[in-house]
Amino acid sequence: MIDVIVIGAGPAGLAGAITCASSGLKVMVIDEFIKPGGRLIGQLHQELSGEWWNGIKESERLHQEALKQSVDIRSGVSVYNLEKDDDLWNVHTSIGTLTAPFVLAATGAAEYPIPLPGWTLPGVMSIGAAQVMTNVHRVQVGKKGIIIGANILAFAILNELQLAGIHVNRIVLPEKSPLSGKAGEPEEVMKSLLNAAHLAPSPLLRMGSRFMKNDWFRKTGMRFFPKSGVKVNGTPLLLRKAALEVIGTEQVEGVRVADTDANGNIIPGTETVYEADFVCIAGGLYPLAELAAVSGCPFQYIPELGGHVPHHSETMETPLEGLFVAGNITGIESGKIAMAQGTIAGYSIAKHAGKGGTAIVEQLNQSVKNVHLLRKQAAIQFYPDIESGRRKMYDLWEQLYANPARLHTEEKLG
């Protein structure tokens, strides 16, 4: 008999599993990747203090701690459905149907694709794919690459590729279109990078923020952005070049680009081809929430959180009895926040299960406070308005679920 099934062995899922198990619950964690850690295992960057954040070491620490608490971790197991049957959740997986009264959905995030002609050619990959191939599998993705899309994730992974000796030749923007949205508008991209530069004195962004902090540059904005780009850790960032097409027959041979005006509109007659043998598409992250959706959980679109998120409280409950969430499924933030949210979910589940005695309420409160503290200390944010996005979700929760009597009256009135 299992008490809690955790879906996802990333920072949120493992932290949640550890907390549940240390409160006396029997926990099983399932994950479809070949080993535990989730996307934490790809992460590698230098902290403000100069220390390295080594995701592999962090996940190993969580993994060992989980094993010490007798958490049963199953890697290589996929979940394809989630439904409730009376008091128990049925988790339909590639190793059969598992049942438990509590489920923690910690499925993380996925990358927004930016489709462009030729993007199906072998050698075109999401920026996260390059990260995993480099830091986890340790196989070179190519000899000379181009990144399409300029955002925090792209810069973080550019740095990781360079550390591993992988040569990235240029960063260009996607062509402005309904699919690329703001990622194809140089001024919008500039604004978001300035935002990051302001927030982040970390070595990771310092490399790119030197020029962004220049007042003259801020004032003149995109109009005088040099055609040859501005170097980010040695790689030219070309905000006024847009990728029109990935070219090649059997695999990537290059990217056809054109100059753009400050608004991202193509300037006719400026097309040129940059040679490359791999291309990374960096469209940013969104909460991966299909399993919460098939379970019947209501959703809200909150762009400040990165997309559609399942309704949830600050203590990680969903409106569905026994279903909890943690990590990037609730909004895009760092692995540290995901871990801290996993701890909240763990205490929350323990409290619902009647475990942890009188201390549990205080532990739960403290874990919520800890997330606030970590968020304030965060050097970079993938989505700069994350605080207001979080507030929107919790306000919505108060309105819809915290005071059901009032809701009932409103429904009657309505």
Add this chain to the structure above:
Amino acid sequence: MKKMTRLLDHPILGKLDDRKAIPFTFDGKTYEALENETIAAALLANGIRTLRIHEESGTPRGFYCNIGHCMECRVTVNDQANVRACLTVVEQCMVIASGKQHPNIVKRMVEQQ
């Protein structure tokens, strides 16, 4: 394509542990993977990026997301179709086949009209 180098030494992550070489076949040819390596990583290290051709158009496809979301890397493993190369670890003497183009009889009929 030229073979891609394995990143044996990394300034922060350190040296790769010595791992056993494991033989497997892809479309009838024998290659070597390292122990606990995914099919996608092992093939890339052997210089192979094309994992399938599109069932309808016949155009080449490789891995895209590398973490199981996009389904672009599906191959046939020991006669089991639609296995994700990015999530499946190579095992001793595994028989892997790339995805092939399927006949589209209806489309051909429409084209002939």
